[in-house]
Amino acid sequence: MPIVLHLPKGDPPSRTPLLEAAARAVALLCLDERVAPDGPWHEPYAAWLDARMRKIARRARGAQWRAAQEVDGVTAEVEGCQARAFVPGPVDHIDPRLARLQIGGTDLERDQPPPPAAGQPVVWIDAGLQMSVGKAAAQVGHGIMLLIAEMPRTRLEQWIADGCRVAVREADPARWRSLSAAAARSEPGVAAVVDAGYTEVAPGSLTVIATDL
Numbered sequence: 001m002p003i004v005l006h007l008p009k010g011d012p013p014s015r016t017p018l019l020e021a022a023a024r025a026v027a028l029l030c031l032d033e034r035v036a037p038d039g040p041w042h043e044p045y046a047a048w049l050d051a052r053m054r055k056i057a058r059r060a061r062g063a064q065w066r067a068a069q070e071v072d073g074v075t076a077e078v079e080g081c082q083a084r085a086f087v088p089g090p091v092d093h094i095d096p097r098l099a100r101l102q103i104g105g106t107d108l109e110r111d112q113p114p115p116p117a118a119g120q121p122v123v124w125i126d127a128g129l130q131m132s133v134g135k136a137a138a139q140v141g142h143g144i145m146l147l148i149a150e151m152p153r154t155r156l157e158q159w160i161a162d163g164c165r166v167a168v169r170e171a172d173p174a175r176w177r178s179l180s181a182a183a184a185r186s187e188p189g190v191a192a193v194v195d196a197g198y199t200e201v202a203p204g205s206l207t208v209i210a211t212d213l
Contacts, residue, residue, distance in 0.1 A: 024166055029073060
C-alpha cells in the first residue's frame with residue numbers, strides 16, 4: 001500500500017499530526033465502501049490482504065502532490081497536515097505518478113504533542129527505534145489497520161461515526177515495556193506490529209502498538 005506524505009518545502013508539517021494523518025488515511029481507505037465486495041477496489045485490496053502486506057511511504061510537494069490526488073486512494077488531513085493512502089498493489093506495478101516520488105528525505109524534528117484525547121485509539125511508537133517519518137508513517141498505518149480488525153462491531157461503528165480520529169504518540173521506555181507486556185498477553189484492544197525488517201529496523205522488531213482501551 002503506497003502512502004504519500006505532503007511535505008511542502010517552504011512550510012514543512014509537524015511530525016505528529018502528519019503521522020496521525022497517515023494513520024487516518026489508511027483507516028479510511030480500509031473502511032471505504034469501494035474495498036468491499038463488488039466495489040471497484042475490492043480485487044486489488046483483497047489480493048493485498050492475502051499476500052505479505054507492505055506499506056511504503058513517499059513524499060511529495062507542489063505538482064507532485066496534486067498529481068498524487070489523481071491516483072485512486074483517500075486523503076486525510078490533521079491540523080493542516082496531509083497524507084494520502086492508495087489502493088494497494090504489487091510493489092513492482094506502482095502507478096508512475098507515485099513511483100517517481102522519493103522514499104527518503106522524510107525526516108522532521110520531533111515535536112511535543114499534548115496527551116491523547118480521551119476516547120481515541122492511540123498508536124504508540126517505540127521512541128528507541130528512532131524511525132524516520134516515512135518509516136513511522138508506514139508503521140502507524142499498519143498498526144491502526146490491525147486495531148480496526150480487532151474492534152467490536154459497535155465500537156467500530158462508533159469510531160467511524162466520530163470520523164476515525166486516531167492519535168499517534170511516542171512511548172518512553174517505561175510505557176513501551178508496559179505496552180509490550182499487554183501485547184504479549186494478547187489483551188483486548190491492543191494490536192502490535194512486528195516489522196519484517198526491509199528497512200531501518202531489524203527483522204522481528206516491535207515497532208508500534210495500537211491501543212483502544
